Amino acid sequence: PPAVRLIDVTKHYWxxxxxxxxxxxxxxxxxxxxxxxxxxxxxxGKSTVLSLVAGLLQPTAGEVQIFGQRVSHPSPRVGYMLQxxxxxxxxxxxxxxxxxxxxxxxxxxxxxxxxxxxxxxLGLGHTLHQYPAQLSGGMRQRVALVRTLALQPDILLLDxxxxxxxxQNKLHLExxxxxxxxxxxxxxxxxxxDLEEALALSDRILVLTGSPGRLKRTVEIPEAIRxx
Ligand code: ADP
Ligand code: ADP
Numbered sequence: 001p002p003a004v005r006l007i008d009v010t011k012h013y014w015x016x017x018x019x020x021x022x023x024x025x026x027x028x029x030x031x032x033x034x035x036x037x038x039x040x041x042x043x044x045g046k047s048t049v050l051s052l053v054a055g056l057l058q059p060t061a062g063e064v065q066i067f068g069q070r071v072s073h074p075s076p077r078v079g080y081m082l083q084x085x086x087x088x089x090x091x092x093x094x095x096x097x098x099x100x101x102x103x104x105x106x107x108x109x110x111x112x113x114x115x116x117x118x119x120x121x122l123g124l125g126h127t128l129h130q131y132p133a134q135l136s137g138g139m140r141q142r143v144a145l146v147r148t149l150a151l152q153p154d155i156l157l158l159d160x161x162x163x164x165x166x167x168q169n170k171l172h173l174e175x176x177x178x179x180x181x182x183x184x185x186x187x188x189x190x191x192x193x194d195l196e197e198a199l200a201l202s203d204r205i206l207v208l209t210g211s212p213g214r215l216k217r218t219v220e221i222p223e224a225i226r227x228x
Contacts, residue, residue, distance in 0.1 A: 001068030002029035003155055003187035004053055009062035010212075011048050022048045024212035025062055032067075032154075035181070035188045035228055037198035037205045045213025046191040050157045053189065054080045066155060076104050079153030083160040085144035087132040093119070094128045097147045104151065115150035122146055122176050138169030142176065149180055156181075158190045162197065174200065178227045200227045 008025040022045045030036045038046045051057040052064045055074040064071045066078065087096050097115045101107040119125055122142045132140055141161065148156065161177075162170040174197060181188065192198050198205050202221050209216040 001065070003032045003034070003067060004030040004189060005065040005068075006049070006052070007063045007065070009052065009059045009064060011045070011052065011057065012060045021212035023059075024214060026208075026213060026215055027062075028206055028215055028218070030187055030189060032187055033185045034203050035190070035201055037190045037192055037202040038208060039192060039195060039198055039205055040208035040213070040216070041210050042193075044208045044210035046208060047159055048213065049208075050080065050159050050189065050191060053155070054078050054157055056080075076106075076151065077154040078157060079148040079151050079155070080157045081144055081148040081159065081161050083164055085132075085140045087140055087143060087147075089132050092129050092131055093124070093135075093143055096132065096143060097150050100147060100151050106151075111150065111152075114152070115146065118146045118149050118180070119143075121180065136169075138165050138173065141165060141169075141173060145173070145177065145180070154187060156186050156188045158188065160191055160193065163193060170197075174227070177201070181228065199225055202226070203228075 006026055006028055008027055009023055010025050011023040013020045013022055038049060040046060052059055053071065055071045066075065097119060098107055098112060101111050119128065122145065124139060124142055127135060127139065162173050165173065190201060199221060205219040205221060207216045207219065208214065
């Protein structure tokens with residue numbers, strides 16, 4: 001089965017008696033190991049799609065599946081990284097990257113070593129005992145990436161993970177992501193405003209239109225222009 005599948009998904013939000021139709025109806029799939037980007041104007045429902053796949057929201061109608069099973073709650077098979085790094089300032093880098101493992105009951109020598117290995121791989125081995133406040137924005141975002149990858153998810157959800165960074169840091173982190181994903185067979189769904197980034201990283205780009213969010217078109221990216 002596809003790693004991710006949306007079948008006629010509709011999502012309505014209600015707040016202060018106002019109804020927003022965020023998605024209507026949206027269908028697409030992502031194959032195992034595929035890297036797919038979601039692009040489209042602000043408000044077209046990209047983050048909503050990721051929250052649904054992450055099991056943080058339920059669709060109003062239709063069905064969201066991962067590996068052929070309906071998503072009814074957050075799954076340890078899915079890792080989610082946001083634009084805000086959400087690091088805990090009172091915990092060291094080491095404690096930040098192992099928090100998810102602890103919370104999901106998977107903290108042990110093996111997973112801890114893997115987390116430290118990833119940190120070194122992303123050039124942050126020396127920051128293990130530092131606190132997030134001591135790190136630059138780019139470094140913090142790298143720590144956040146390690147924290148997500150440390151959970152060894154089968155599906156990686158990235159919501160504008162690099163857009164708060166300057167161009168230098170952004171390109172560096174893209175390179176590191178490419179390296180980190182290489183050979184791991186992870187399925188990735190990236191939300192981005194940055195078409196260049198989508199072109200460099202994706203197998204396919206899904207273009208959404210807004211009000212309410214629908215699939216406008218799907219663009220296959222030729223291998224020749226990809227970094228992955
Ligand atoms: P994007 O990620 O493409 O910017 P979002 O998925 O964040 O789009 O939002 C899609 C639409 O749903 C927007 O109109 C947004 O204002 C609305 N929306 C998102 N989250 C909520 C919420 N929690 N309550 C009410 N409306 C929301
Ligand atoms: P982005 O455009 O980067 O996806 P947003 O600023 O649209 O992010 O949304 C940030 C957060 O606010 C999300 O958790 C989203 O669900 C929530 N949100 C967005 N629009 C609304 C809204 N109209 N009412 C309530 N919450 C919203």
